Amino acid sequence: MLDCEKNDEISIIAKISSWDIDAYFCIVEKYKEKLLTYILRLTNVTYEEAENLLQEVFIKAYKNINSYDEKYSFSSWIYKMTHNLVIDYYRKNKDKETISLETQDEEYKNLIDLLDNWQDIEKDLVKKELILEIRKILNELDLKYREVLILRYLEEKDYNEISDILRISPWTVASLINRGKKIFAWKINEKNMRF
């Protein structure tokens, strides 16, 4: 088995391209947690469904590994693939009401920090209900706003990476983030949420 620590991503991808299936283990190991969390944040799916989706993502990524262009980061490439599969799934199951509680409270710290600009937040009092409310508000947002906010504040991607993942210009990313933040804050105010 390949030593994942001693090989950089590009050389691992080169090995996968030349039919070294075991090298793919390193890619799966590196991205499985990140992508699983991303899927759970973006959709309303259960943990098991998210795992199934993730499996689909990795199989598809393996088949299409030769379409990866080294001009872009591999992370953006695999996030883009995940995003596309998730969006397909989301569109097919739009009406699902399930809210996943599997993600960690800490993940929402960035969004709560964001709210700090508008509201007097007592960060120490973050509770499970609050997390759930934030999750609900995120789910109420249009997908276009939700995905940029998640990528920016939860996945901590920069504008160029978001642009590559969503295939929109960095200017559009900036504008969507700006509007998304305003709508998010407005919904928080509307619900009179106290932290």
Added chain:
Amino acid sequence: MKDKFSENIISKIKNEDIKNLPKMYFVFMNFMIWLFFVFSILFWSLALSITFSYIFNDDILFNSRIWIFYLLKTYLPIFWVIIFAVFSLLTYVNFKFTSSWYKFPIVWVLVWNILTTLFLWYFFFYIWVSQNFEYFFRKNISFYSNYLVKDMESRMVSAWQNPDDGLLVWKILEVWEKYLKFKDYDESIWKVDFSDSIIRWRVVLETWYNIKIIWKKLSNDEFIAEEIRPYMMWSKWMMWDFETDDAIYNGWWRWMWGDMMRWGWMMR
């Protein structure tokens, strides 16, 4: 996450013998997408150039009583407008598939597209690609010539068959001195004085030739032709004769010559 998630993925790939697609496949697909993109842009510009060449024909240059609404109503080539719309859509869809265009703001892309289209539009006119392309359609596609061109002719005739507004179209029955015996499209016969009228270039004042007349009524039986125009429509870039269903010009040098003649004649 389940234990052994990564191992399960690798096992699935091995057990199901899943192969990654070869690099050449993606290179080829990328090439095809670009090829189709270029093809869409070319067709798009071609359709636009043909549409404009139909609309901006001499009826707009000659006069006064003709306005843009008339030109659109009469000469708008629906077929080419549809082709234009379809290829606009295809260009847009194809654009979405190209690898890096999303990096640019949509306004830049639109400006780039408009500039390219305008350049190609003019270029196609200049080297006679659009005219020959359209001519090919008329000669080889019976639906196009039998239905679409005839439809345009009938639209033109119905716009010009309007005696109350001083517009007439159809055939010359007789010519003597400075008078015409003229049968309009509704089979009415008129006696028209053309002694002081402007007779546009390519008008043939002989029996059985088709013409268009802009006239003024002096009394119940006296009509003075202000202007006589050829029945065929033609523009700087295109010319066709409804009667013979033929293109008049078929080479850039003829176009240049025709253009010089036309401007000389308009300046007189």
